[in-house]
Amino acid sequence: MPRRCRPSPTPLGISKSVSGTSALPVAPSVSQSRRVVVTGLGCLTPNGSDVATTWESVVEGCSGAARITRFDPSDLPVQIACEVKDEPELANVPSKEARRMDRVLRFALLAAQEAVSHAGLDFDATDRERVMVAIGSGVGGVETLIANQRILETKGARRVSPFVVPYSIVNMPSGMVSIHFRLGGPNLSHSTACATSTHALGESAEAIARGVVDVALAGGAEAPMVPLTIAGFAAMRALSPNSESTRASRPFDVGRDGFVLGEGAAVLVLEAEDHALARGAQPLAVLSGYGASADGFHLSAPDRSGAGAIRCMRSALARAGFEPSRVDAVNAHATSTSIGDVVEARALREVFGRWTDHLPVSATKSATGHLLGAAGALEAILAISALHAQRLPPTINLETAGPGCELDHVAGKARPAQVAHILxxxxxxxxxxxxxxFSHPDA
Structure with missing residues (x-):
């Protein structure tokens, strides 16, 4: 049975060794590209207030789910979520300003501060115009928007906050981080639903590879815990109605019935390898491959053939210059929905063929919930942590794989493994x- 537990912070055991300087395969659109490495990680999640506590919680099979506390959910069809429990104080931000911010902005800043500190970045010794920020969000500052709609209806237009627009727009997490660190490079915000921060990381890596910038702070932030969001996802039948919170998220399981909504932020520092080595930083991982595609099929349901997912994974493999057999493990999107998990399993079998039976698959949303726009960056952090720990996080609550979901699941508990490359x-x-x-820097 999964636990709702809060392990003490422990080191990730990251070995910061440096690989050679061989370039990535040339992308079709560029004549030459630089190797892109990860040098810093930061996150705030339902499972922990930083990377170390989050990793320990997830790898030990602890669930971040519980009854909603930010408001009384009694009138809602779903009353559980994966909320952030411990929000640290922001450094170098006046407390009054921090309290006024929408939580999504504080989450983004906290994750970015940890990532920058972890990377040992000194922006005073860095060309700030060659540092980009790409921190996306799915719903932005929805708490600010909802609160001010209530003020408008009850107290009138004159009482509406002048911060309602800047604090609610989707690009402000990225903007706030750029302002906080006084960075002059591109300031972008992807908003591609559950793929938001994966695209932010991939597109940032492409910008570095092309020489547009040297460094990127990339990831996602989400604070969607308002009744309307819960009710909306529930109306789509996307959320699990299971009231047993720690067992509700069960990717690939025969009894899966929807995801558990999560919140938080995750930011990674990406750098050109030559830039990182010149300042004495040692890479944590190489971002070896990135793929993106569209289904062109439906508002919310995936193409049941898996064609879009197949193209996407094959594109990432091609960009990395990898045969499918080079990939040692997969961190699946796997949200615990009836259709989505089957489609992803089908796509994995198509892409990896005979290797699929020996390809370990983890689905960490079983522990963290679904952080929407921040999910991809959080799962990137978990993948990199797994590379260094040589331990794959479990899919909790997976007891019996559902029809069409038969894979080499890391079910129930973490698995020691020799892994050099994780998709x-x-x-x-x-x-x-x-x-x-992501590849281990020594691979």
Whole structure:
């Protein structure tokens, strides 16, 4: 049975060794590309207030789910979620300003601060105009928007906050981080539903590879815990109605019936390898491959043939210059929905063929819930952590694989494994797909 537990912070055991300087395969659109590495990680999640506590919680099979506390959910058809429990104080931000911000902005800043600190980045010694920020969000500052709609209806237009627009727009997590660190490079915000931060990472890596920038702070942030969001997802039958919170998210299981909504933020520092080595940083991972595609099929349902997901994963493999057999493990998108999990399993079998039976698959949303726009970046952090721990996180609550979901599941508990390359998938509403491949720097 999964546990709702909060392990003490422990080191990830990341070995910061440096690989050679061989370039990535040339992308079709560029004549030459630089190797892109990860040098810093930061997150705030339902499972922990930083990377170390989050990893320990997830790898130990602890669930971040519980009854909703931010409001009384008694009138809603779904009353559980994966909420952030411990929100640290922001450094170098006046407390009054921090309290005024929408939570999605604080989440983004907290994750970015941890990532920058982890990377050892000194922006005073860096060309700030060659540092980009790409932190996306699915729903942005929805708490601010809903709160001010209530003020408008009860107290009138004059009482509406002048911050309602800047704090609610989707690009402000990225904007706030750019402002906080006084960065002058591109300031972008992807909003591609559940694939948001995967696309943010992939597109940032492409910008670095092309020489547009040297460094990127990339990821996603989400704070969707308002009654309307819960009610909306429930109306779509996307959320699990299971009131036993820690057992509700069960990707690939025969009894799966929807996801558990999550919140938080995850940010990674990406750098050109030559830039990282020149400043004395040692890479945590190489972002070896990135693929993106569209289903062109339906508002929320995936193409049941898996064609879009198949193209996406094959594109990531091609960008990395990998045969399918090079991939040692998969962090699946797997949201615990009846159709989506089957389609992803079908796509994995098509892409990896005879290797599929020996390809371990983890579905970490079983523990963290679905962080929407922040999910891909969080799962990238978990994949990189797995590369260094040589331990694959489990899919909790997976007891019996459902029809069509038969894979080499890391079910129930973590699995020791020799892994050099991990593929991570993100598939979103609107048929938007993203896949990333992370490699150990020594691989």
């Amino acid at each position: 991570s998938n993100s598939f979103g509403f609107g048929g938007t797909n993203g896949s990333l491949i």
